[in-house]
Amino acid sequence: AQKVTQAQTEISVVEKEDVTLDCVYETRDTTYYLFWYKQPPSGELVFLIRRNSFDEQNEISGRYSWNFQKSTSSFNFTITASQVVDSAVYFCALSEAWVSASKIIFGSGTRLSIRP
Amino acid sequence: GAVVSQHPSRVICKSGTSVKIECRSLDFQATTMFWYRQFPKKSLMLMATSNEGSKATYEQGVEKDKFLINHASLTLSTLTVTSAHPEDSSFYICSGQVRQGAGYEQYFGPGTRLTVT
Numbered sequence: 001a002q003k004v005t006q007a008q009t010e011i012s013v014v015e016k017e018d019v020t021l022d023c024v025y026e027t028r029d030t031t032y033y034l035f036w037y038k039q040p041p042s043g044e045l046v047f048l049i050r051r052n053s054f055d056e057q058n059e060i061s062g063r064y065s066w067n068f069q070k071s072t073s074s075f076n077f078t079i080t081a082s083q084v085v086d087s088a089v090y091f092c093a094l095s096e097a098w099v100s101a102s103k104i105i106f107g108s109g110t111r112l113s114i115r116p
Numbered sequence: 117g118a119v120v121s122q123h124p125s126r127v128i129c130k131s132g133t134s135v136k137i138e139c140r141s142l143d144f145q146a147t148t149m150f151w152y153r154q155f156p157k158k159s160l161m162l163m164a165t166s167n168e169g170s171k172a173t174y175e176q177g178v179e180k181d182k183f184l185i186n187h188a189s190l191t192l193s194t195l196t197v198t199s200a201h202p203e204d205s206s207f208y209i210c211s212g213q214v215r216q217g218a219g220y221e222q223y224f225g226p227g228t229r230l231t232v233t
Contacts, residue, residue, distance in 0.1 A: 044226040101148045
């Protein structure tokens with residue numbers, strides 16, 4: 001069965017600090033996708049990244065970076081120099097790859113608060 | 117990216133009435149659409165998967181007679197909450213799936229907040 005665990009329920013840091021959101025996943029699939037989504041108070045899901053299981057390269061996009069470690073089944077997300085606008089709930093998620101009607105399994109989310 | 121809309125964005129209804137939520141893919145054809153439910157401060161839970169022109173597949177524990185899903189076209193799926201009760205109050209999010217390259221992409225709508233009084 002597929003499962004995504006985000007052990008950190010809530011994180012609060014002061015602006016400009018770096019923060020890492022942890023994500024551990026379980027799957028028996030050999031090919032799969034991993035995602036991160038941001039959900040601001042408005043509720044709309046904002047897509048941040050999708051990584052397929054064949055690609056273990058870390059990715060950096062501005063202040064955001066992702067560390068994919070297949071050996072530990074982790075896909076952690078780091079925000080560098082955090083800003084108040086980063087305050088939101090962040091979801092890590094998993095789905096089968098290249099399969100039609102593949103459902104996305106979400107973690108329980110991490111509520112990130114950035115204090116000015 | 118592709119755009120999915122939901123209507124209404126917010127709805128308040130009285131207990132015992134039914135309410136319909138529309139999910140539209142605006143610039144692509146979605147052969148598959150998904151409906152998720154999110155309770156306050158909780159994660160998104162998949163309710164059902166719907167394929168155009170066929171019956172929806174419901175997740176375990178989701179009452180198909182209560183949450184009616186219709187996927188009449190490649191751009192429209194509807195979720196009808198029948199005989200709504202206060203415990204049905206939730207945030208409902210749909211997504212549309214489209215084939216891209218060798219794989220599939222899923223695009224989420226902005227969500228519909230349902231309050232049953």
